[in-house]
Amino acid sequence: MGQITLSSVTKVFGDVTVIPPLDLTINDGEFVVFVGPSGCGKSTLLRLIAGLEDTSSGKILIDGQDATDAAPAKRGLAMVFQSYALYPHMSVRKNIAFPLKMAGASVEEQNRKVENAARILNLSSYLERRPGQLSGGQRQRVAIGRAIVREPAAFLFDEPLSNLDAALRVTMRQEISELHQNLKTTMIYVTHDQVEAMTMADKIVVLNAGRIEQVGSPLELYRNPQNLFVAGFIGSPKMNFITGAEAAKHDCATLGVRPEHLDVVEGGPWQGVVGIAEHLGSDTFLRVHVEGIGDLTVRVSGEMGLHHGDRVSLAPQAGKLYRFDANGKAIA
Amino acid sequence: MATEHSRTAARLMVSPAVILLFLWMIVPLAMTVYFSFLRYNLLNPGMESWAGFSNYTYFLKQAAFWDALWNTLTLVVGVLIITVVGGIALALLLDQPFFGQGIVRVMVIAPFFVMPTVSALVWKNMFMNPVNGMFAHIAKFFGLQPFDFLSHAPLASIIVIVAWSWLPFATLILLTALQSLDREQMEAAEMDGANWINRFIYLTLPHLTRSITVVILIQTIFLLSVFAEILVTTNGGPGTASTNLPYLVYAQSLLNFDVGGGSAGGIIAVILANIVAIFLMRMIGKNLEA
Amino acid sequence: MSRKVSATRKGIVTAAAWAVGFLIFFPILWIIILGFKSEGDAIKAPLAVLTSAWTLDSYHEVQERSNYALHFWNSVILSVGSTLVALAIAIPAAWAMAFVPGKRTKDLLMWMLSTKMMPAVGVLVPMYLMFRDFGLLDSRIGLVGVLTMINLPIVIWMLYTYFKEIPGEILEAARMDGAGLKAEILYILTPMAVPGIASTLLLNIILAWNEAFWTLQLTTSQAAPLTQFIASYSSPEGLFYAKLSAASTMAIAPILILGWFSQKQLVRGLTFGAVK
Numbered sequence: 001m002g003q004i005t006l007s008s009v010t011k012v013f014g015d016v017t018v019i020p021p022l023d024l025t026i027n028d029g030e031f032v033v034f035v036g037p038s039g040c041g042k043s044t045l046l047r048l049i050a051g052l053e054d055t056s057s058g059k060i061l062i063d064g065q066d067a068t069d070a071a072p073a074k075r076g077l078a079m080v081f082q083s084y085a086l087y088p089h090m091s092v093r094k095n096i097a098f099p100l101k102m103a104g105a106s107v108e109e110q111n112r113k114v115e116n117a118a119r120i121l122n123l124s125s126y127l128e129r130r131p132g133q134l135s136g137g138q139r140q141r142v143a144i145g146r147a148i149v150r151e152p153a154a155f156l157f158d159e160p161l162s163n164l165d166a167a168l169r170v171t172m173r174q175e176i177s178e179l180h181q182n183l184k185t186t187m188i189y190v191t192h193d194q195v196e197a198m199t200m201a202d203k204i205v206v207l208n209a210g211r212i213e214q215v216g217s218p219l220e221l222y223r224n225p226q227n228l229f230v231a232g233f234i235g236s237p238k239m240n241f242i243t244g245a246e247a248a249k250h251d252c253a254t255l256g257v258r259p260e261h262l263d264v265v266e267g268g269p270w271q272g273v274v275g276i277a278e279h280l281g282s283d284t285f286l287r288v289h290v291e292g293i294g295d296l297t298v299r300v301s302g303e304m305g306l307h308h309g310d311r312v313s314l315a316p317q318a319g320k321l322y323r324f325d326a327n328g329k330a331i332a
Numbered sequence: 333m334a335t336e337h338s339r340t341a342a343r344l345m346v347s348p349a350v351i352l353l354f355l356w357m358i359v360p361l362a363m364t365v366y367f368s369f370l371r372y373n374l375l376n377p378g379m380e381s382w383a384g385f386s387n388y389t390y391f392l393k394q395a396a397f398w399d400a401l402w403n404t405l406t407l408v409v410g411v412l413i414i415t416v417v418g419g420i421a422l423a424l425l426l427d428q429p430f431f432g433q434g435i436v437r438v439m440v441i442a443p444f445f446v447m448p449t450v451s452a453l454v455w456k457n458m459f460m461n462p463v464n465g466m467f468a469h470i471a472k473f474f475g476l477q478p479f480d481f482l483s484h485a486p487l488a489s490i491i492v493i494v495a496w497s498w499l500p501f502a503t504l505i506l507l508t509a510l511q512s513l514d515r516e517q518m519e520a521a522e523m524d525g526a527n528w529i530n531r532f533i534y535l536t537l538p539h540l541t542r543s544i545t546v547v548i549l550i551q552t553i554f555l556l557s558v559f560a561e562i563l564v565t566t567n568g569g570p571g572t573a574s575t576n577l578p579y580l581v582y583a584q585s586l587l588n589f590d591v592g593g594g595s596a597g598g599i600i601a602v603i604l605a606n607i608v609a610i611f612l613m614r615m616i617g618k619n620l621e622a
Numbered sequence: 623m624s625r626k627v628s629a630t631r632k633g634i635v636t637a638a639a640w641a642v643g644f645l646i647f648f649p650i651l652w653i654i655i656l657g658f659k660s661e662g663d664a665i666k667a668p669l670a671v672l673t674s675a676w677t678l679d680s681y682h683e684v685q686e687r688s689n690y691a692l693h694f695w696n697s698v699i700l701s702v703g704s705t706l707v708a709l710a711i712a713i714p715a716a717w718a719m720a721f722v723p724g725k726r727t728k729d730l731l732m733w734m735l736s737t738k739m740m741p742a743v744g745v746l747v748p749m750y751l752m753f754r755d756f757g758l759l760d761s762r763i764g765l766v767g768v769l770t771m772i773n774l775p776i777v778i779w780m781l782y783t784y785f786k787e788i789p790g791e792i793l794e795a796a797r798m799d800g801a802g803l804k805a806e807i808l809y810i811l812t813p814m815a816v817p818g819i820a821s822t823l824l825l826n827i828i829l830a831w832n833e834a835f836w837t838l839q840l841t842t843s844q845a846a847p848l849t850q851f852i853a854s855y856s857s858p859e860g861l862f863y864a865k866l867s868a869a870s871t872m873a874i875a876p877i878l879i880l881g882w883f884s885q886k887q888l889v890r891g892l893t894f895g896a897v898k
């Protein structure tokens with residue numbers, strides 16, 4: 001079981017309110033991603049759940065039990081840190097066994113569980129090495145192994161992939177997703193990378209300045225962002241925002257359109273000149289300067305041979321325009 | 333960034349150190365202040381009486397105090413000049429590639445580990461002694477009259493002895509700082525057409541500023557309280573020619589048994605040291621932030 | 623990218639560096655040599671000293687006449703004892719300040735350092751009188767206490783800078799893994815900080831071994847360490863060069879060897895972490 005409920009949780013450092021009253025329920029077995037720009041309070045929120053920070057007010061319930069004042073070790077959670085936080089003076093085996101040792105498990109049980117975790121994570125041949133002798137991805141797996149053996153109610157991940165190179169990040173992303181499929185344990189994952197959020201999450205929690213902007217499945221957030229912030233944060237490349245006269249034509253303060261929802265067509269409403277064309281092979285991203293509107297990013301097929309200085313006309317796809325009021329709220 | 337639980341533990345863990353240091357600082361100091369206002373002589377115990385500021389006026393008015401103050405300053409400044417200039421020169425030399433770096437480094441550092449009483453006695457007897465000292469032998473070899481360093485130039489001799497002990501410290505710190513100098517920066521300057529003098533003035537010296545300040549301030553703290561070297565070489569003499577403030581306080585309180593006067597001198601020494609300390613704390617405090 | 627240094631230049635630097643190094647080291651070398659000479663030979667001109675016969679007589683005589691062993695033992699007890707006591711007080715304090723820093727941690731550290739700025743003469747009189755009244759004059763226990771307090775700020779500072787280099791996340795990981803405070807310090811922090819603790823230990827033994835204000839003021843014979851023992855050669859025995867040299871060599875040799883091992887830490891310790 002691993003249901004976690006936060007009710008009216010706040011965190012104040014000195015006179016800075018990092019997290020204003022916040023409510024959130026994480027269901028058993030869910031893969032929840034906290035995503036937001038740096039400084040949005042996502043890591044603090046995770047540390048509050050872990051018990052590494054005190055809440056200033058409010059309650060944290062784990063499986064219905066009040067865990068607000070419980071010590072980290074007593075919450076039945078396991079955490080994977082950004083720096084992996086492996087114990088450098090211990091072998092991989094001892095690292096993974098450490099939580100079991102602290103819990104007073106017998107040596108046989110320690111060995112059985114360590115070897116089981118090592119098999120799942122492909123670490124069996126590295127058990128006697130020190131963390132310093134491992135590659136980044138292997139260290140990451142050891143950190144996960146250390147979490148697995150505790151059989152926690154939930155796993156907490158604090159930006160675990162940010163120290164890996166791009167290729168490895170994709171692999172590890174898939175491994176963590178697979179792990180979740182196999183274990184079916186609740187996972188809470190913090191990242192600033194919306195791609196990680198979109199690809200891994202059952203449920204995304206978008207945070208900004210300590211507040212929850214929106215909670216929902218990846219596609220819900222993509223399709224129906226409730227405000228400008230979420231619209232701008234989810235999706236890559238970023239949604240284009242148009243203000244001024246063009247927005248007024250659509251009865252809104254800001255008009256949003258995603259790059260993939262703009263088509264290059266004859267006689268479209270928006271005329272512009274291509275500034276930069278980034279040819280990725282699979283796609284081409286155009287930076288088009290449109291008179292009276294500004295620069296728009298457009299995603300077109302990789303085969304489209306447009307270049308700097310070409311004149312194009314653009315049309316938004318029907319029903320794919322997002323409208324926001326002066327407060328940044330989406331207009332339905 | 334921590335929980336209330338760990339903060340409580342932290343307070344508990346830090347308190348023994350804080351309490352002990354606080355007592356260590358405040359109890360003897362309060363007693364010194366108290367004694368400094370008493371007429372109190374160890375030869376006449378039980379005859380203590382209130383003295384007001386007379387101990388201070390007495391201490392400040394005696395010619396020995398001004399001699400001691402002057403000697404203290406000369407000692408500090410003299411040693412600082414020798415060690416900083418010498419330290420920079422040595423550090424620059426030892427930073428070059430040469431054969432046997434490790435051994436030379438070890439030889440240069442060695443004097444720092446020699447206890448003050450040993451270095452003072454060795455210099456006094458084996459080197460500066462006018463009859464059998466090394467310098468006397470060398471003078472005689474060249475047909476010169478041996479010079480009695482500790483009688484005729486006592487303070488200068490003590491400066492040399494103390495400087496010998498502290499030169500390794502300055503060298504070691506400046507060498508460490510030099511080694512952290514960015515080689516690419518040097519190469520960039522070379523590409524920009526700077527010769528070695530310019531490179532020294534515009535790159536090396538600014539890079540060393542912080543370390544030089546640290547060396548000066550830390551040495552000052554120790555140099556203000558030089559004691560053993562004077563005790564075993566000159567006993568402050570001849571006259572007061574090599575008496576510094578710590579030695580004067582020692583002589584007044586434990587040789588003349590004048591507790592009141594010695595305490596007043598002690599407080600004056602504390603005040604002087606604090607003026608220096610303020611600069612030191614600011615400096616180290618700034619480095620802490622950097 | 624290192625460049626080729628011309629052979630001549632390297633030759634000149636080598637000669638200069640060795641010359642300077644030799645000059646600075648010479649006084650120490652000289653007393654080592656004189657210690658192995660007879661009194662009659664030791665006062666001769668330098669060249670005559672070098673060509674005279676070698677002997678162990680002075681060492682024998684120092685042993686027999688001045689109870690070198692007692693003073694050596696006192697030095698060991700005072701320096702190692704005071705350092706261990708200081709470590710016991712400082713490890714928890716440094717843990718607290720490094721890993722649970724509060725708003726006042728920095729002020730606290732600066733204040734601890736400031737106690738080191740107090741000139742010893744400022745409190746000489748009351749310390750002397752207190753030692754006299756409590757019967758601590760010339761006792762090891764009293765001096766261990768004084769040396770502990772003198773070096774405590776440096777010990778705390780050094781440990782603090784070493785602990786700071788250990789990522790807090792590792793200790794948090796241990797906490798998540800179910801380690802209590804004791805387990806955290808015992809199984810995680812201490813093993814990781816062993817190099818730092820060892821060099822702190824080393825440097826403070828050196829400082830305590832060479833401390834020559836309180837050891838001279840507060841001891842006379844029974845608790846006297848080597849600093850006091852050598853000071854007693856001030857006169858007239860100082861004129862016996864061979865014996866003084868033998869005694870001095872024995873007084874500095876142990877710490878010279880320790881010191882050479884701790885060169886790197888020396889810089890860091892004595893500058894309170896300002897220069898690394």
